Amino acid sequence: MTNPLLRDLRILDLSRLLPGPFCTLYLAQLGATVIKIEEPHGGDYARALSPEMFALINRGKQSVTLDLRKPEGVALLKRLAAGADVLIESFRPGVMDKLGCGYEALKTVNPKLVYAALTGYGHSGPYRDRAGHDMNYCAYAGALDQIGSAGGPPVLSNTQLADLAGGALTCAIGILAAVHGARASGQGCFVDAAMLDGTLALQVVALSTLRTLGHTQPRGTDMLTGALPNYSLYECADGKWFALGALEPKFWQAFCAAIGKPELGRKPMSPGPTAEAVRAEVSAVLKTRPRDEWERLLAPADACTSGIYTLEEALANEQVRARGIVENVNGKPAFASPLQFRDAATASATPAPELGADTAAVLATIGIDDAELARLRAAGVV
Template sequence: MSPLEGLTVIDFSTLLPGPMASLVLAEAGATVIKIERPQTGDDMRSYQPRLGEDSVNFVMLNRGKQSISIDLKRPDALEKLTPLITRADVLIEQFRPGVMSRLGLGYDHVREINSRLVYCSISGWGQTGPKSNVAAHDLNYLAETGMLGLSAGSDGAPVLPPMLAADIAGGAYPAVMNIMFALRERDRTGRGVHIDISMADNLFAFNYWGLGSGLSGAGWPKSGAELVTGGSPRYHIYRTADGRYIAAAPLEDKFWDNFTRLIGLPAEMKGPAADRQQAREAVAACIASRTSAEWKAVFEGQDVCCSVVATLEEAVKDPHVVARGLFEQTVGSSGGRLPALPIPVASVFRANTTHRPSPLLGAANELLES
């Protein structure tokens, strides 16, 4: 039996953070019911590329869920949803603060229907504060929490990150953690709670080291100058002779000693007295003398904490990833199937179903009649 089997989640969210959170719950056995607009549904359905009627993005994020299509602005919407709310355990919403209340579905409204309901609101800036209704996306949250400012490239400009860190690490995953905390608390008290998940708030923990330095008076970190922002030769990215890159992170002395010996770094550049910029340039010159394949062979079996920077295609096909079975489960739609998203639910807790489809819009509307 999956740990969340028998748990019912009503998901009013769209796009990424909320659907990712409810996907994690679904993979652990919860019944997840998406509430979508008539005709168009979740905005993610219309994205490219396609897999049948829906986008690949939608299919991957909504594996194993059910879909109800209803216009929340209709006068009878709350009445139709009340039986579902009555028996639900968790409600996830991702509107700007105040929207659910205007629809008659705010926490104060629904707890009168179901006092045991765990109500999770995911938003960019949180439910309170001067920015609570300011429009923003992932890049904005990274910019305004100081993370982007520590990611300067060689020209000094911040580097556009390829991952949606605020949506997933700041929104979806904290939502899941706090939903589980709330369910555990409900076991003791019998009462639900309103959870306020701010994607921006949750990004600060990722800069714990910089906060510690700045708040203690030791100095605020600068891009390109700190241990993990490019200031050290022991944590850097170096170009190879064939135009690829080595991600080198031999931070500890034992790894640094192995690394410098293998690349042939001059002795005067190895010690703590060496100028950091000169040491980085010396390491760069060594790495630039061979191809990525040659360096991979040199580092193979050695404790050096070094990797060839892989493409996403190479990463998916890595023998270690294949051996771990990360992409063995599948998701499907009317257009076929593809490997499912390898979300962080341990195999021992996963629903025991290898293939699960994404829902057709409104396919579970009969639930409104039950």
């Protein structure tokens, strides 16, 4: 098999919980060597907060324990950083500098190092020192205001938009761009990835509406959030739901013909009384059959339709199974890399590491022998 694309990338991961580890999971799945640097007592908070989440997003990584509050721990991190391509951390701005291992300190031992700081609000601006979580960044980015039904309250999504898309994946793009630049120029850089910034940049449709109308539309009433009956959600006879995404006229007309209402396909699709009358007709039809029956009947129409699945159903879906994105790890489902390549490969992931499982092996690469390791352990450094 062709070697994974990032097989020569070595990453020190000091991040915790969800965003940073999810970022490095993607890189590990592409073949990067990811070394988690964890506190000797407890490690990544996710180990205790959500062991299953920890197991999912830390597969394929190694774990080394270092106490960065001790000078010897900082010295060891610097020695590891000298041979690394990337360091990623998710502390508040200034924490690593106070410990003596911020970007300015580490680039003296490795000028080519890419130092990625993944934070809520970034390393500049009046909010830089604020605490926050996914909902806070989504709230400030205008995303939370747009999620929910018309006339209803904002709704929390169980897909963390800021943590995963605005933060983790945006940061991964920044890291790869910076590594490419460092290898070309010999000079690394500081990647300042803020989850608020990344989430704000996702608000393309809402910003398009603002540019068109001079204001956004209330939640549930924009073009892709419920204003159009041909791009909406409908309840079926069994109480399950159906997604109709027939945005283009050809798909809308094909859908209307398939449900026995071809005349609806000739009506203009724009918000207003006509649209609501059409919605009522479509709703009445879709309530006459269960979801799975509609799926079978409408699949030949090729009209951008789908049942709304639970995660359990999604994992068993024939398309998902055919693509091989779901793996069985110790009898439980996990996600393989969502990226597939021709003439290249993703990495085979090992289970998430036990705390400190790789400390001896990794420190041996910088000359720490058994006797020195024993001394460091006795001193609480590792």
